Amino acid sequence: MTxxxxxxxxxxxxxxWIDEGAPDAAAIDAFIExxxxxxxxxxxxxxxxxxxxxxxxxxxxxxxxxxxxxxHRVPHSDLWYLTLDLPxxxxxxxxxxxxxxxxxxxxxxxxxxxxxxxxxxxNSVLQSYGYEHPDWTRHDPEARxxxxxxxxxxxxxxxxxxxxxxxKPARFRRTRRYPLLIVMDGGxxxxxxxxxxxxDNLIHRLEVSEMIVAFTHPRDRLNEYAAMPEHDRFxxxxxxxxxxxxxxxxxTREGRGLMGASFGALASFSTALRYPDMFGGLLLQSxxxxxxxIGEQQRGPAFEPVVEFVNRYRAxxxxxxxxxxxxxxxxxxxxxxxRSMVPLLQSxxxxxxxxxxxxxxxxxNWRDRMxxxxxxxxxxxxxxxxx
Numbered sequence: 001m002t003x004x005x006x007x008x009x010x011x012x013x014x015x016x017w018i019d020e021g022a023p024d025a026a027a028i029d030a031f032i033e034x035x036x037x038x039x040x041x042x043x044x045x046x047x048x049x050x051x052x053x054x055x056x057x058x059x060x061x062x063x064x065x066x067x068x069x070x071x072h073r074v075p076h077s078d079l080w081y082l083t084l085d086l087p088x089x090x091x092x093x094x095x096x097x098x099x100x101x102x103x104x105x106x107x108x109x110x111x112x113x114x115x116x117x118x119x120x121x122x123n124s125v126l127q128s129y130g131y132e133h134p135d136w137t138r139h140d141p142e143a144r145x146x147x148x149x150x151x152x153x154x155x156x157x158x159x160x161x162x163x164x165x166x167x168k169p170a171r172f173r174r175t176r177r178y179p180l181l182i183v184m185d186g187g188x189x190x191x192x193x194x195x196x197x198x199x200d201n202l203i204h205r206l207e208v209s210e211m212i213v214a215f216t217h218p219r220d221r222l223n224e225y226a227a228m229p230e231h232d233r234f235x236x237x238x239x240x241x242x243x244x245x246x247x248x249x250x251x252t253r254e255g256r257g258l259m260g261a262s263f264g265a266l267a268s269f270s271t272a273l274r275y276p277d278m279f280g281g282l283l284l285q286s287x288x289x290x291x292x293x294i295g296e297q298q299r300g301p302a303f304e305p306v307v308e309f310v311n312r313y314r315a316x317x318x319x320x321x322x323x324x325x326x327x328x329x330x331x332x333x334x335x336x337x338x339r340s341m342v343p344l345l346q347s348x349x350x351x352x353x354x355x356x357x358x359x360x361x362x363x364x365n366w367r368d369r370m371x372x373x374x375x376x377x378x379x380x381x382x383x384x385x386x387x
Contacts, residue, residue, distance in 0.1 A: 010035040011046060014074070014081055022076035037111035042088060042129045047071060047096075048111060049080040055099035056080045059106060060092055061123075061360045063333040068097070088130035090358035091365065092331065093123035116364050117192050125364070136201045137194055137367055143204035144170035148196065155238055157230040160219055164239070166247075167196060167213040169203055177248050179211040179255040179378050181281075182235060184225065184264030186215020192363035198370050206382035208374045212247055214239065222302045225260075225267035227309035232271040236278050254322065257281035257377050261366045262334075263288050266306060272320040273313065280322040281377035285366045286329060289337040314341075319348040325373040326354045332361035 008016070013031060017023045023031070032050055039046040049056045049071060056071040071080040086092070093116055097104045108115065109124035116125045127133070149166045165186055169178070189195040195215075202208040216239075218224045224231040235258070244251050256279045258268035265287030272279045290303045291310040324345055328338035335356070342354045353376050359365035 010039045011041065014046065014048075017074050017077070017079070022074060028077065028079055032111065037109070038126055040127070040129050043085060044083055045086050045126060045128055046081055046083040047109070049096055049109070050078060050111065052078050053098040053100060057097040057099070057104070058082055058094060059097050060094040061362070062092060062331040063335070063360070086128050087358055088128055090126075090128040091131050092126040092128070093360060093362055094126060095123060116362060118363055119188060119192070134368055134371065136205065136371055137198055139197055140201050140204065143200045145200050146170050146172070146196065146203070153239060153242060155234045157233040157238060158219075158224070162219070162234065162239070163217045165190065165215040165217070167199060167215065169210040169212075170200065171210065174248055177250045179209060179257065180240070180243060180249045181211055181213045181257045181259055181378070182239065183213060183215045184260030184267050185218070185221070187217050188363060190215055193367035193370070195367070195370065198367065202371060202374060203380065206380040207371065208380045209378045211378055212243070212249060214243060221263060225263035226302065226305045227266060227270035229274065231267060232274045235271045236275040240278070253277060253280040255280070257283065259283035261285035262361065270309060276318070276320040282321045282324045283373040283377055284324065284326045285369060285373075286327070286332060286334050286361055287338055287341070288334065289341050291337065314344060317344040317348050319350045321350060323351045323377050324353070325376050326352065327357065327366070327369040327373065329357050329359040329361060329365045331359060334361065
């Protein structure tokens with residue numbers, strides 16, 4: 001067998017073993033020790049698993065590709081691999097499925113230290129060639145930290161208590177007036193998208209104006225966020241006035257915004273549509289804008305009120321804010337719906353900005369788009385000088 005040399009890439013070493021036969025255990029151990037996985041190269045990625053199994057599958061979350069793709073075994077070894085073409089600057093979450101006696105077990109990639117958390121657990125993360133983790137999402141010791149105050153409001157519309165985590169900027173003063181941003185799924189944005197860190201950093205860098213942010217925590221998310229009038233009423237007629245009576249907020253349409261992802265984006269959209277004079281900015285990420293212009297919806301019963309609501313808007317689009325920021329991942333199933341909504345929003349003469357990413361339906365995708373969205377809706381002194 002041809003010996004491994006220092007000049008050989010990981011892919012070249014793997015290909016040599018595939019062509020010439022099984023390496024010994026020491027060679028495989030050295031290969032694992034000396035390389036990072038998955039193997040990332042311009043335009044492609046190679047997944048590698050080392051261990052005993054009857055079979056190994058890649059289980060990923062890229063809409064449009066087979067969700068299960070088998071890894072191949074290097075002959076007479078316990079090393080498995082799969083090479084895929086993947087555009088540069090992509091980010092993808094995945095797991096391995098190990099097969100034993102016809103039964104599958106999903107695991108995170110043991111060779112990949114990169115993890116992403118979500119409400120259902122954790123996934124391994126592939127960062128393809130050219131992807132850069134935004135530095136403004138990491139803790140900056142020079143950025144002064146804002147504070148979080150836990151509040152609870154009794155909602156007449158929803159007939160239950162509604163918890164809110166309120167962010168105040170580091171230099172909060174009662175003598176100033178601040179914009180208000182209300183964020184759906186606030187706990188998930190704080191935990192999985194590190195939004196407090198993002199706010200601290202972007203405010204410190206003068207890219208986003210100092211603001212007060214109300215992170216809401218829904219009790220019955222799928223119902224409350226499905227364009228429910230009672231939830232919209234709570235945000236506009238109960239929560240916003242109470243916050244404005246308690247904190248030094250600007251208190252005008254231009255100084256208020258709504259933000260959410262998936263069903264949370266739909267809730268933001270429906271609230272602004274029912275209260276068009278209330279909120280000046282919308283930040284909508286991977287919105288669940290399901291509709292039936294060209295066929296029946298296939299997303300299940302939870303989407304039935306959503307479809308009815310979105311169909312009505314598509315039939316008669318009207319403005320409901322001054323600025324609308326929309327983002328969506330190319331690798332998620334909602335990309336078609338979000339793309340189709342943008343020209344409708346633009347037709348109403350609202351100021352609309354749309355951003356796509358090579359990513360999926362997940363909290364780190366939404367995290368990575370926050371700088372663009374927040375600085376568009378509430379620009380800090382830096383953008384006001386240079387734009």
